[in-house]
Amino acid sequence: MANAPTPRVRVPAAAKAGEMIEIKTLISHEMESGQRKDSSGKVVPRKIINKFSATFNGKPVFEADWNPAISANPYQSFFYKASETGEFTFTWKDDDGSEYTAKNKLTVG
Protein backbone atom coordinates (compact mmCIF):
# COMPACT_ATOMS: atom_id res chain seq x y z
CA MET A 1 0.00 0.00 0.00
CA ALA A 2 1.22 3.41 -0.89
CA ASN A 3 -0.03 5.17 2.21
CA ALA A 4 -0.98 4.06 5.69
CA PRO A 5 -4.74 3.97 6.15
CA THR A 6 -6.01 7.31 7.40
CA PRO A 7 -9.31 7.35 9.23
CA ARG A 8 -11.70 10.25 8.82
CA VAL A 9 -14.60 10.76 11.19
CA ARG A 10 -17.38 13.29 11.26
CA VAL A 11 -18.97 13.82 14.66
CA PRO A 12 -20.76 17.00 15.73
CA ALA A 13 -18.70 18.86 18.35
CA ALA A 14 -21.72 19.56 20.55
CA ALA A 15 -25.18 18.11 21.04
CA LYS A 16 -28.16 18.48 23.36
CA ALA A 17 -28.86 15.70 25.83
CA GLY A 18 -31.07 13.06 24.23
CA GLU A 19 -30.28 14.26 20.74
CA MET A 20 -29.68 11.62 18.09
CA ILE A 21 -26.45 12.31 16.25
CA GLU A 22 -25.19 10.62 13.13
CA ILE A 23 -21.55 9.57 13.04
CA LYS A 24 -19.92 9.10 9.67
CA THR A 25 -16.59 7.37 9.26
CA LEU A 26 -14.34 6.67 6.32
CA ILE A 27 -10.93 5.04 6.18
CA SER A 28 -8.60 4.70 3.23
CA HIS A 29 -7.89 1.02 2.65
CA GLU A 30 -7.89 -1.06 -0.53
CA MET A 31 -9.84 -3.94 1.11
CA GLU A 32 -8.22 -6.67 -0.98
CA SER A 33 -10.98 -9.25 -1.22
CA GLY A 34 -8.86 -12.35 -1.84
CA GLN A 35 -10.92 -13.04 -4.98
CA ARG A 36 -8.86 -11.02 -7.44
CA LYS A 37 -6.13 -12.43 -9.65
CA ASP A 38 -3.01 -10.54 -10.68
CA SER A 39 -1.65 -10.42 -14.25
CA SER A 40 0.16 -13.75 -13.83
CA GLY A 41 -3.06 -15.47 -12.73
CA LYS A 42 -2.16 -15.80 -9.06
CA VAL A 43 -4.81 -14.98 -6.47
CA VAL A 44 -4.02 -11.75 -4.64
CA PRO A 45 -4.13 -12.63 -0.93
CA ARG A 46 -6.98 -11.23 1.13
CA LYS A 47 -6.23 -8.17 3.25
CA ILE A 48 -9.20 -6.33 4.63
CA ILE A 49 -10.22 -4.45 7.73
CA ASN A 50 -12.42 -7.03 9.44
CA LYS A 51 -13.72 -5.10 12.42
CA PHE A 52 -14.81 -1.56 13.15
CA SER A 53 -15.86 -0.57 16.63
CA ALA A 54 -16.92 2.59 18.41
CA THR A 55 -16.86 3.24 22.15
CA PHE A 56 -17.90 6.27 24.15
CA ASN A 57 -16.05 6.90 27.44
CA GLY A 58 -14.88 3.30 27.23
CA LYS A 59 -18.39 1.84 26.84
CA PRO A 60 -19.19 -0.04 23.63
CA VAL A 61 -21.63 1.71 21.33
CA PHE A 62 -21.47 0.07 17.94
CA GLU A 63 -19.58 -2.66 16.14
CA ALA A 64 -19.42 -3.83 12.54
CA ASP A 65 -17.79 -7.03 11.27
CA TRP A 66 -16.77 -6.43 7.72
CA ASN A 67 -16.45 -9.16 5.11
CA PRO A 68 -14.55 -9.00 1.80
CA ALA A 69 -17.76 -7.74 0.17
CA ILE A 70 -17.23 -4.31 1.76
CA SER A 71 -16.01 -1.74 -0.76
CA ALA A 72 -12.54 -0.27 -0.82
CA ASN A 73 -12.12 2.79 1.41
CA PRO A 74 -14.88 1.52 3.67
CA TYR A 75 -17.57 3.94 4.78
CA GLN A 76 -19.64 3.35 7.88
CA SER A 77 -22.29 5.48 9.45
CA PHE A 78 -24.42 4.88 12.53
CA PHE A 79 -26.24 6.80 15.28
CA TYR A 80 -25.57 7.71 18.87
CA LYS A 81 -27.97 9.13 21.43
CA ALA A 82 -26.09 11.90 23.23
CA SER A 83 -26.30 11.72 27.02
CA GLU A 84 -23.06 12.98 28.52
CA THR A 85 -19.90 14.84 27.59
CA GLY A 86 -17.06 12.56 26.65
CA GLU A 87 -14.90 11.09 23.98
CA PHE A 88 -15.47 8.58 21.19
CA THR A 89 -12.81 6.07 20.30
CA PHE A 90 -13.08 4.48 16.89
CA THR A 91 -10.99 1.42 16.11
CA TRP A 92 -10.41 -0.36 12.81
CA LYS A 93 -8.76 -3.81 12.97
CA ASP A 94 -6.80 -5.00 9.98
CA ASP A 95 -6.26 -8.64 8.91
CA ASP A 96 -2.52 -8.17 9.44
CA GLY A 97 -3.08 -7.29 13.10
CA SER A 98 -2.60 -3.54 12.85
CA GLU A 99 -5.11 -1.23 14.42
CA TYR A 100 -6.05 2.26 13.39
CA THR A 101 -7.77 4.55 15.84
CA ALA A 102 -9.42 7.95 15.90
CA LYS A 103 -10.73 9.94 18.85
CA ASN A 104 -13.41 12.61 18.82
CA LYS A 105 -14.76 14.73 21.66
CA LEU A 106 -18.45 15.40 22.15
CA THR A 107 -19.78 18.13 24.43
CA VAL A 108 -23.30 17.66 25.71
CA GLY A 109 -24.97 20.68 27.17
Add this chain to the structure above:
Amino acid sequence: MNLKTVETTRRETLTLAAIAGLAAFLAPKMSFADENAVAAEIKKLYGDKKPASGKIKLDVPEIAENGLVVPVNVEVESPMTDKDYVKAVHVFADGNPLPGVVTYKFTPACGKASASTRMRLAQTQNIVCVAEMSDGNLYMAKANVKVTIGGCGG
Protein backbone atom coordinates in the same frame (compact mmCIF):
# COMPACT_ATOMS: atom_id res chain seq x y z
CA MET B 1 -11.00 -50.88 -42.80
CA ASN B 2 -8.26 -50.63 -40.26
CA LEU B 3 -7.32 -47.22 -41.43
CA LYS B 4 -10.90 -46.05 -41.15
CA THR B 5 -11.11 -47.19 -37.54
CA VAL B 6 -8.02 -45.23 -36.67
CA GLU B 7 -9.42 -42.24 -38.48
CA THR B 8 -12.68 -42.33 -36.47
CA THR B 9 -10.86 -42.71 -33.20
CA ARG B 10 -8.70 -39.74 -33.92
CA ARG B 11 -11.72 -37.65 -34.87
CA GLU B 12 -13.44 -38.69 -31.69
CA THR B 13 -10.41 -37.78 -29.68
CA LEU B 14 -10.26 -34.39 -31.30
CA THR B 15 -13.97 -33.83 -30.68
CA LEU B 16 -13.57 -34.79 -27.05
CA ALA B 17 -10.59 -32.52 -26.69
CA ALA B 18 -12.56 -29.67 -28.23
CA ILE B 19 -15.48 -30.26 -25.87
CA ALA B 20 -13.15 -30.37 -22.89
CA GLY B 21 -11.50 -27.13 -23.99
CA LEU B 22 -14.85 -25.43 -24.46
CA ALA B 23 -16.04 -26.63 -21.06
CA ALA B 24 -12.91 -25.26 -19.41
CA PHE B 25 -13.45 -21.96 -21.20
CA LEU B 26 -17.08 -21.73 -20.21
CA ALA B 27 -16.58 -22.83 -16.60
CA PRO B 28 -16.94 -19.90 -14.19
CA LYS B 29 -13.69 -18.45 -12.93
CA MET B 30 -14.95 -18.51 -9.36
CA SER B 31 -17.83 -20.10 -7.59
CA PHE B 32 -20.65 -17.96 -6.30
CA ALA B 33 -22.88 -18.29 -3.30
CA ASP B 34 -26.60 -18.86 -3.82
CA GLU B 35 -29.80 -18.71 -1.82
CA ASN B 36 -28.90 -21.98 -0.10
CA ALA B 37 -25.56 -20.58 1.03
CA VAL B 38 -27.35 -17.62 2.63
CA ALA B 39 -29.89 -19.95 4.26
CA ALA B 40 -27.00 -22.07 5.57
CA GLU B 41 -25.32 -18.99 7.06
CA ILE B 42 -28.54 -18.01 8.83
CA LYS B 43 -28.97 -21.57 10.08
CA LYS B 44 -25.41 -21.53 11.40
CA LEU B 45 -26.22 -18.39 13.40
CA TYR B 46 -29.71 -19.10 14.65
CA GLY B 47 -30.43 -22.81 14.09
CA ASP B 48 -33.92 -23.67 12.93
CA LYS B 49 -35.52 -20.43 14.11
CA LYS B 50 -37.50 -18.90 11.29
CA PRO B 51 -37.27 -15.12 10.86
CA ALA B 52 -40.52 -13.19 10.48
CA SER B 53 -40.93 -10.44 7.94
CA GLY B 54 -41.30 -6.75 8.75
CA LYS B 55 -39.57 -4.24 11.05
CA ILE B 56 -36.60 -3.87 8.69
CA LYS B 57 -36.13 -1.13 6.15
CA LEU B 58 -33.48 -2.30 3.74
CA ASP B 59 -32.45 0.50 1.45
CA VAL B 60 -30.45 -0.51 -1.64
CA PRO B 61 -30.54 0.86 -5.17
CA GLU B 62 -32.69 -1.03 -7.66
CA ILE B 63 -30.01 -0.71 -10.30
CA ALA B 64 -26.33 -0.39 -9.44
CA GLU B 65 -24.26 0.82 -12.34
CA ASN B 66 -21.03 0.08 -10.54
CA GLY B 67 -20.95 -3.11 -8.49
CA LEU B 68 -17.80 -1.92 -6.73
CA VAL B 69 -19.60 0.63 -4.57
CA VAL B 70 -23.22 -0.12 -3.82
CA PRO B 71 -24.65 1.87 -0.91
CA VAL B 72 -26.62 -0.17 1.60
CA ASN B 73 -28.65 1.27 4.46
CA VAL B 74 -30.41 -0.83 7.07
CA GLU B 75 -32.86 0.52 9.59
CA VAL B 76 -34.69 -1.64 12.11
CA GLU B 77 -37.76 -0.44 13.95
CA SER B 78 -37.08 -0.58 17.68
CA PRO B 79 -37.37 1.69 20.72
CA MET B 80 -33.70 0.90 21.55
CA THR B 81 -34.20 0.87 25.31
CA ASP B 82 -32.15 -1.24 27.73
CA LYS B 83 -34.82 -3.95 27.66
CA ASP B 84 -35.91 -3.82 24.05
CA TYR B 85 -33.29 -3.20 21.43
CA VAL B 86 -31.78 -4.61 18.26
CA LYS B 87 -28.85 -6.82 19.12
CA ALA B 88 -27.43 -7.71 15.75
CA VAL B 89 -28.07 -7.20 12.07
CA HIS B 90 -26.55 -9.39 9.38
CA VAL B 91 -26.44 -8.51 5.71
CA PHE B 92 -25.90 -11.22 3.08
CA ALA B 93 -25.54 -11.16 -0.69
CA ASP B 94 -26.54 -14.40 -2.42
CA GLY B 95 -24.61 -13.92 -5.66
CA ASN B 96 -21.18 -13.00 -4.34
CA PRO B 97 -18.26 -15.44 -3.97
CA LEU B 98 -18.86 -15.25 -0.20
CA PRO B 99 -22.38 -14.60 1.10
CA GLY B 100 -21.48 -12.45 4.12
CA VAL B 101 -21.38 -8.68 3.71
CA VAL B 102 -21.50 -7.15 7.17
CA THR B 103 -22.65 -7.85 10.73
CA TYR B 104 -23.65 -4.95 12.97
CA LYS B 105 -23.79 -5.10 16.72
CA PHE B 106 -25.98 -2.38 18.16
CA THR B 107 -26.35 -1.27 21.77
CA PRO B 108 -29.12 0.80 23.39
CA ALA B 109 -26.63 3.72 23.35
CA CYS B 110 -27.11 3.94 19.58
CA GLY B 111 -30.61 5.30 20.08
CA LYS B 112 -31.53 4.10 16.62
CA ALA B 113 -30.76 0.81 14.87
CA SER B 114 -29.62 2.31 11.63
CA ALA B 115 -26.33 2.01 9.75
CA SER B 116 -25.01 2.61 6.25
CA THR B 117 -22.03 1.29 4.38
CA ARG B 118 -20.97 0.47 0.82
CA MET B 119 -20.53 -3.02 -0.60
CA ARG B 120 -19.25 -4.86 -3.64
CA LEU B 121 -21.63 -6.93 -5.71
CA ALA B 122 -20.29 -9.37 -8.30
CA GLN B 123 -23.56 -9.65 -10.26
CA THR B 124 -27.30 -9.06 -10.11
CA GLN B 125 -28.52 -10.68 -6.92
CA ASN B 126 -30.62 -10.56 -3.76
CA ILE B 127 -29.56 -8.78 -0.61
CA VAL B 128 -30.87 -10.51 2.50
CA CYS B 129 -30.93 -8.84 5.89
CA VAL B 130 -31.62 -10.58 9.21
CA ALA B 131 -32.13 -8.70 12.48
CA GLU B 132 -31.92 -10.23 15.94
CA MET B 133 -33.83 -8.48 18.72
CA SER B 134 -32.84 -8.52 22.38
CA ASP B 135 -35.80 -10.84 23.10
CA GLY B 136 -34.51 -13.35 20.56
CA ASN B 137 -37.03 -12.63 17.80
CA LEU B 138 -35.73 -12.65 14.25
CA TYR B 139 -36.81 -10.52 11.32
CA MET B 140 -35.82 -10.70 7.70
CA ALA B 141 -35.95 -8.49 4.63
CA LYS B 142 -34.89 -9.05 1.05
CA ALA B 143 -34.21 -6.80 -1.92
CA ASN B 144 -32.96 -7.37 -5.44
CA VAL B 145 -30.18 -5.28 -6.94
CA LYS B 146 -29.48 -5.27 -10.67
CA VAL B 147 -25.76 -4.89 -11.27
CA THR B 148 -24.59 -3.75 -14.67
CA ILE B 149 -20.84 -3.94 -13.98
CA GLY B 150 -19.63 -6.60 -11.55
CA GLY B 151 -17.47 -5.59 -8.64
CA CYS B 152 -15.62 -8.77 -7.73
CA GLY B 153 -12.38 -9.97 -9.17
CA GLY B 154 -12.62 -7.47 -12.03
